[in-house]
Amino acid sequence: MEKCDVLIIGGGPSGSVAACKLLKEGFSVIILEKLDFPRFVIGESLLPRCNQILDDNGLIDIIQDQKYMVKGGAIFINENKEEQYIDFRKNLGQKWGTSFQVKREEFDNVLLQSAQKLGADVRHGYEVLDYDNEKNQITAKDKKGQIKEFEARFVLDASGYGRVLPKLLDLDIPSDLKLRNAIFTRVKGEFRREGDAEGFIDIVIHDDNQAWLWVIPFSDGTTSFGVVCEEEYFKKTGLSKEEFFDKVIGEHSYLKEKFKDAQKIAPVGIINGYSAAIKKMTGKGYALSGNATEFLDPVFSSGVTLALESSNKVAELISKELRGETVDWKKEYEDYMMIGINVFREFVYAWYEGKLRKIFYTKNKSEIIQKSISSILSGYVWDENNYFVKDTREKINALAGMV
Ligand SMILES: Cc1cc2nc3c(=O)[nH]c(=O)nc-3n(C[C@H](O)[C@H](O)[C@H](O)COP(=O)(O)OP(=O)(O)OC[C@H]3O[C@@H](n4cnc5c(N)ncnc54)[C@H](O)[C@@H]3O)c2cc1C
Known part of the structure; x- marks a missing residue:
């Protein structure tokens, strides 16, 4: 039985940032990661709030050194x-006020290596299979199929889509968001904008927003491209995912031009029903962070931001608890996280209801409203000075009603 202060399940951004913070506080950390890195994961467009958290944790310089594409914002493009x-x-x-467009296989690797340099004991090829909450013991299987046992003072589940503790402890609940598909690939050779607008993400509205598409340009000249729509919208076409992709591009005047000379350089992937929700984020001796908690929707690229915010906060609270101080997990962690998650949730709802599109495309918005929207979409969803952070739904509805 190996022992440590904190055992982290998963070496994605959430696990790595939590590890860095805990290591700086002097705790011993083991990270069990199922896969060898670099590994692909979806979610390549970051928000400025990510930079702030990386900055706060002494990680921004190493990320800036990677020369990723600088992302100054988002461009919404409609059918016209x-x-x-x-x-x-x-x-x-x-x-x-900027962030990055990153290939996650590279970005996640840099963060995990940073944790390793600070002293994290990173085990690749270790798949967590079981958790004994009474003894705070974890059972994992290594690459050779051997069973390994670990005991920790605290277990942090940062397993993302693996949702290890939600499955083992029956914490999953259905998301209140609709079942949607994401179909994606990478291309090169598409037409790009000039200057710093090159780094903006495109959010392309298709067929009265029955589908929307992301276009995420990387600094090496390649581009991530994906379509999101309700499952039924895709199924009823009867097309394969490759054919569906080509059909959407062919039907959209902007995409048809933009991708005229582009070639696919990766297989077309699909993720069904990506939204997830949770009964609670913590229990005795454990907590969940990042995508292992709640995942909403990719439209505002909030996933990595919420992953970093939660791991930053959870690491602070784990340190506090391990130093013998009392932590009110519900108030200090769950309630805090839900403030930001709920702001994004309302923006996601309003996007699919068409209200945000109406607001975005209204020309005579006041400067303060424009800045408030920009700040929310930058991930500053805990800023109480922002008009939209309290009573988000009512304020969006009121504004959409006025325009
Ligand atoms: C279609 C789509 C598009 C998206 N686009 C964006 C975007 O543009 N921007 C954005 O910010 N977010 C985006 N996201 C969300 C983003 O993918 C996630 O929010 C982000 O990856 C969460 O990071 P994480 O560290 O929590 O988990 P992950 O990055 O998923 O890392 C979890 C790690 O845990 C490991 N693991 C899993 N199970 C086990 C196990 N049993 N034992 C050991 N290790 C395990 C995995 O191998 C993985 O390396 C998108 C999501 C979807 C579905």
Whole structure:
């Protein structure tokens, strides 16, 4: 039986950032990661709030050194090729007004290696199979199929889509968001914008928003491209995912032009029903962070931001508890996280209901409303000075009603 202060399940951004913080506090950390790195995972467009958390944890320099594409914001493009820019630099005064477009196989690897350099004992090829909550013991299977046992003072589940503790402890509940598909690939050779607009993410509205598409440009000239729609919308076409992709591009005047000379350089992948929700985020001796908690929707690229925010907060609270201080997990962690998650949730609902599109495409918005929207879409969803952070739904509805 191997022992440590904190055992982290999963070496994604959530696990790595929590590890870095805990190691700096002097705790011993083992990270069990099922896969060998680098490994692919979806979710390549980051928000400025990520930069702030990386900055707070001494990780921003190493990420800046990677020369990733700088992301200054998002461009929404409708069926008539009308463009609406959300410039993250025009925010409510927050320090970070840009972020990065990253290949996650590279970004996650850099973060995990940073944790390793700080002293994390990283075990690749270790798949967590079981958890004894009474003894705080973890059972894992290594690459050779051998069973290994670990005991920790605290277990953090950062297993993302693996959802290890939610499955083992029966914590999963159905998401209140609709079942949607994401179909994606990588391309090269598409037409790009000039200057710093090259790094913006495109969010392309198709067929009265029955589908929307992301276009995420990387600094090596390749691009991530994906379509999101309700499962039924895809199924009723009767097409394969490759054919569906080509059909959507062919039908959209902006995409048809943009991808005229582009070639696919990766197989077309699909993820069904990606949204997930949870009964609770913590229990005696354990907590969940990142995608192992709640995942909403990719439309505002909030996933990695929420993963980093939760791991930053959870690591602070684990340190506190392990030093013998009392932690009110419900108030200090769950309630805190739900403030930001719920702001994004309302924005996601309003996006699919068409209200946000209406607001985005209204020309005479006041400067403060524009900056408030930009700050929310930058991931500053805990900023109580932002108009949209309290009573989000009512405020979006009121604004959509007015325009
Ligand atoms: C279609 C789609 C598009 C998205 N686009 C974006 C985007 O543009 N921007 C954004 O910020 N987010 C996006 N996301 C969300 C993003 O993918 C996640 O929020 C993010 O990866 C969460 O990070 P994490 O560290 O929590 O988990 P992950 O990055 O999933 O890391 C978890 C790690 O745990 C490991 N693991 C799993 N099971 C086990 C086990 N049993 N034992 C040991 N290890 C295990 C995995 O191998 C993995 O390495 C998107 C999601 C979807 C579905």
